[in-house]
Amino acid sequence: MKTIVVGSLESSDCLITLTPASETTIDIESVVYDAFGDQIRAVIEAVLSRHHLDDVHIRCQDKGALDYAIEARLETAIRRYKEANHGS
Amino acid sequence: MKTTTDIAAIFDDFNVKDGASISFHHHLRNGDAVQNHVLDEARRRKLKNLRLYPSAVFPVHRVLKTLLEEGAVASLTTNYLNGPVAEYFAKEASGDILRMQSHGGRARAVIEGDNPIDIAFVAAPAVDAQKNASGLEGPAACGSLGYAMEDVKHAKHVVLVTDTLVDHLENPQIDGTDVDAVLVLDSIGDPKGITSGTLSLTRDPIGMKIARSAMRLLDALGVIKEGFSFQSGAGGVSLRVVDMLNEKMTRDRIHASFFSGGITGHHVKMLEAGLVETLYDVQCFDLEAIASLRRNASHIAISADRYANPNNPDRVIADLDCVILGATEIDLDFNVNVTTDSHNTIIGGSGGHSDTAEDAKLSLIVTPLIKGRIPVIKERVTTITTPGKTVDVLITERGIAINPARQGIIETAQKAGLHVDTIEGLMAIAHTLTGVPASTARKTHPIGFVESRRGERLDTLHAKE
Numbered sequence: 001m002k003t004i005v006v007g008s009l010e011s012s013d014c015l016i017t018l019t020p021a022s023e024t025t026i027d028i029e030s031v032v033y034d035a036f037g038d039q040i041r042a043v044i045e046a047v048l049s050r051h052h053l054d055d056v057h058i059r060c061q062d063k064g065a066l067d068y069a070i071e072a073r074l075e076t077a078i079r080r081y082k083e084a085n086h087g088s
Numbered sequence: 089m090k091t092t093t094d095i096a097a098i099f100d101d102f103n104v105k106d107g108a109s110i111s112f113h114h115h116l117r118n119g120d121a122v123q124n125h126v127l128d129e130a131r132r133r134k135l136k137n138l139r140l141y142p143s144a145v146f147p148v149h150r151v152l153k154t155l156l157e158e159g160a161v162a163s164l165t166t167n168y169l170n171g172p173v174a175e176y177f178a179k180e181a182s183g184d185i186l187r188m189q190s191h192g193g194r195a196r197a198v199i200e201g202d203n204p205i206d207i208a209f210v211a212a213p214a215v216d217a218q219k220n221a222s223g224l225e226g227p228a229a230c231g232s233l234g235y236a237m238e239d240v241k242h243a244k245h246v247v248l249v250t251d252t253l254v255d256h257l258e259n260p261q262i263d264g265t266d267v268d269a270v271l272v273l274d275s276i277g278d279p280k281g282i283t284s285g286t287l288s289l290t291r292d293p294i295g296m297k298i299a300r301s302a303m304r305l306l307d308a309l310g311v312i313k314e315g316f317s318f319q320s321g322a323g324g325v326s327l328r329v330v331d332m333l334n335e336k337m338t339r340d341r342i343h344a345s346f347f348s349g350g351i352t353g354h355h356v357k358m359l360e361a362g363l364v365e366t367l368y369d370v371q372c373f374d375l376e377a378i379a380s381l382r383r384n385a386s387h388i389a390i391s392a393d394r395y396a397n398p399n400n401p402d403r404v405i406a407d408l409d410c411v412i413l414g415a416t417e418i419d420l421d422f423n424v425n426v427t428t429d430s431h432n433t434i435i436g437g438s439g440g441h442s443d444t445a446e447d448a449k450l451s452l453i454v455t456p457l458i459k460g461r462i463p464v465i466k467e468r469v470t471t472i473t474t475p476g477k478t479v480d481v482l483i484t485e486r487g488i489a490i491n492p493a494r495q496g497i498i499e500t501a502q503k504a505g506l507h508v509d510t511i512e513g514l515m516a517i518a519h520t521l522t523g524v525p526a527s528t529a530r531k532t533h534p535i536g537f538v539e540s541r542r543g544e545r546l547d548t549l550h551a552k553e
Binding site: 031034035036037038039064066 | 430431459460461462521522523525526
């Protein structure tokens with residue numbers, strides 16, 4: 001099973017890392033966690049709910065990305081993760 | 089007292105003891121070796137209750153942090169602060185000992201006795217046989233010594249600290265008759281930390297858009313006319329505006345009377361092209377500014393008093409038509425914060441921000457609407473550096489907001505077809521992009537306060553946690 005890394009640690013971007021796990025868990029580290037941590041979690045959960053993925057650890061290292069950037073990075077990461085690990 | 093290489097002899101001769109008030113200036117910025125050298129001696133002697141007056145504190149100033157941790161500092165008064173000392177105040181500070189002034193406010197306080205100084209240690213890049221000093225010669229040349237001038241005139245004792253002794257200096261900036269002693273070190277500073285190379289203009293599209301909006305507003309308000317005066321910071325957007333001014337003034341054959349403040353090569357280029365008559369320089373930001381101060385008679389080093397002291401009727405900025413400034417936060421009343429981030433950590437300070445905002449006929453704040461997801465506009469700033477009643481216009485990439493007290497500016501800008509919004513409107517635009525930030529401000533114990541340029545208490549500073 002492969003780990004997938006998408007994005008960057010540049011200001012206003014985020015780095016998403018997907019690692020195979022026994023259950024789905026979300027880890028968020030953000031420079032704006034106090035102000036936007038709940039909102040980042042909500043975005044990640046919304047994207048997850050569109051995919052059948054119950055075996056992945058999601059790590060989001062956020063440098064102040066806006067919601068659409070987090071969403072796009074995570075969508076891409078999930079697509080690559082599925083290609084790499086499920087051959088779809 | 090003569091010339092010595094021994095800091096201990098200086099402390100002995102001038103009786104530097106518990107409770108001493110000691111001042112420093114910050115022209116060597118992050119290359120400064122003088123403050124650490126002096127405070128190391130204070131530490132060796134286990135001095136307590138020190139009252140320190142550095143005009144600014146930079147990351148290089150680690151000994152100051154140690155003295156604070158050891159409880160040896162009774163008060164710290166400064167105009168700008170970042171690095172380890174800022175981390176100390178965020179996390180460890182227990183006392184209410186920090187006082188943040190402006191450049192003009194510090195000059196006023198030194199002259200009027202609000203900042204009583206026992207001994208001023210003046211980093212002096214070159215000193216001659218008559219104890220005259222200049223910032224133009226020597227390996228640590230920094231140009232203008234503007235922030236040290238009042239200390240030299242008003243401290244009980246003045247010690248020049250240098251690494252370069254010469255026979256004779258032409259046009260010294262500090263007069264030897266005010267000097268009590270000279271301390272000679274191998275090096276007073278690292279040139280790499282003193283000046284930058286060429287400061288760059290922004291190329292970032294958001295910065296470009298902000299700069300163009302600022303130019304359109306200046307145009308609409310008729311600011312750019314024969315004999316006008318102007319000041320800006322050395323940030324990328326501000327310097328881009330300077331560059332656009334250069335183009336316009338060249339094209340339309342307009343000449344400015346003076347530029348003031350911190351001077352860069354971009355200002356020098358315009359002086360040498362005959363576009364501006366005089367540069368009033370309180371601090372050189374780059375090597376080109378230092379070189380220009382040597383060769384151009386109309387590039388004049390001025391003291392902080394002459395620059396911005398609110399009680400000096402001849403201060404340069406009293407005649408300023410326009411200033412362009414930055415903001416870390418700005419609130420619905422146009423109060424500006426450049427002192428702390430939104431978690432109370434000190435990241436800078438007024439410098440000349442509150443001085444120029446008040447004195448200039450027109451004060452513009454230029455900033456992106458959002459910085460790393462954090463909206464710059466808040467309902468309330470974390471810390472007031474510059475009161476909103478002195479701020480006229482906010483310019484962002486998504487529109488400009490004008491202080492409602494300036495109806496004339498609002499009408500002129502609207503007639504000129506500029507995209508004028510309310511500051512509440514701009515905050516709402518930011519929130520549609522970022523979401524509404526959860527409130528992060530926590531009221532923790534006070535660590536000090538921000539002082540207005542006239543010495544009134546403007547706002548309280550708090551520890552981070």
